[in-house]
Amino acid sequence: MNTVFKSIDARPMPGRSSGPLAWLRANLFSTIGNSLLSVFLLALVVWAFVASMDWALLNAVFNANLQACNDVRGAGACWGVISEKGRLIVMGRYPETEHWRPVIATALMLGVVVLSCMPRFWNKALPAIWIVMLAIYFVLMKGGFFGLTAVDTDQWGGFPLTVMLTVISMTLAFPLAIFVALGRRSNMPAIRTLCTLYVELIRGVPLITVLFMASFMLPLFMPEGVKIDVLLRVVVGITLFSAAYMAEVVRGGLQALPKGQTEAAATLGLSYWQVQRMIVLPQALATVVPSIMNTFIGLFKDTSLVTIVSLYELTGALGLALNSDADWRPFKIEAYLFITFIYFAFCFAMSRYSLWIEDRTAVSKVR
């Protein structure tokens, strides 16, 4: 009866091999069949790598020499197309002598976006910083003040336009999506119906249709003399479109939250908006970070559809630069690889940021 309980010390799990050699043996060469398959696939990878390097580097032409480019057609890349047309692709139709303006404006905008991504800057000064940034951005881009030549919005283009459409639409769509998602769960039938109607209507049509309507149909319904800027119409179109998708993502997060959380907050005397702001949204949004970033990345690439209404952002400007030039048109692949790299760099940065934010919010979920 007098036995004293003695606990057994924990030991590491047996048979856990370590080191790269052990890993190789276990994962790639465990049987003869697996070994053959591994060798075959490895050879394929090496061959593909060598072949693409031949094309991309060894046989490639790097300067804008049309003759040399035509000589290596099919065997080597012509990166000269980028030095020749790169500026037009990146800047679109914006007047060439004024290119310094979109460069500064876009750098400023991206700088503020990066700043806003860092939690340590999430304070009351941030909205003010945004307002100042947007003011400077539009003065710089639009001109007409301070001796800057006026540049019409339909002249804006290339990468600055891509960035602007993405950043503004995201910033507007995100809060709108939150309100719509909350509205769909509201106790008030009118608000609930309105939000449901909005989401179902917008989700039911392709973005191209929305842009087309915003650009060509809307002016027909406007009274005589009232003209809304094409850029504004497009921004509103993209915002409404992505907000509908994002609202459903946010609603998913709201639904995942146990009912007890809102009940507990209510018993503490917090008002509806206090409960949403301090209890519901921080938790609901944290659970849907990957899906929200999914929508953002989709939005970033969907901006290329504004070509339909004659705005030439990055992808559109590429077409603009090469379609009209028969000499350089054959080297479209290289140009597309160039903008692929730009798109990829930004999408990858966004997805890494999403992972980082996910990690951060996980702090409160430690067990």
Added chain:
Amino acid sequence: MTSNATPLIEFKGVNKWYASNGYHVLRDVNLQFAKGEKVVICGPSGSGKSTLIRCINALEEYQEGTLTVDGTVLGDDLKGIDKVRREVGMVFQQFNLFPHLTVLENLILSPTWVAKMPRKEAIEKAMVQLERVRIVEHAHKYPLQLSGGQQQRVAIARALCLTPKIMLFDEPTSALDPEMIKEVLDVMIELTSQGMTMLCVTHEMGFAKAVADRVIFMDQGQVVEQAPPQQFFDSPQTDRAQDFLSKILGH
């Protein structure tokens, strides 16, 4: 006890149906609770006991009768609901702490945002409550880093930060490991000595015997029987209560 004074909480012919399925969950409930009274409510699951106490802080609405809490009739008047919620603290079976906030942040949320107390003062008061539930050393941890018993004690401290007149407990120990039930009950027993009005839905009969002034037994949305614990456990009047007690005390 104080039978001639106005009751702090009064149910008068209260009837409630669930809006979702039309189930008649509270049927002709007439109850009075005096200030400072400790009452244990028990009964089989689905008997409406949780719904009953959830009506008191307007987490549930009722369709017929009147429910008065400290002079305020609970109804459609939202101001009345706000006032009542400031006077009524609640502890849930699932704790319902906010997992994205630290223990201390959970506690000062309502004092700073609802009672508009300066942050420093709110923290001081919160630490007093944490001391009371013996959990001061975990003030800066997140709820999910604590054991179930510790979380429930934090939940009690959070409710106490509003300095409520009435405390509602909805099966506070039902989600706990057996070894943790005692630490929570100890805290609750300590609270009874403060003169606070306490209503507790629980099946901890030992707790009922030790601290309750009255035990209410419910079944099928009705109050079947109410009596001081000694009387209720020794000589239940109805066959339904006898049957219930024989099942929960029988092993």
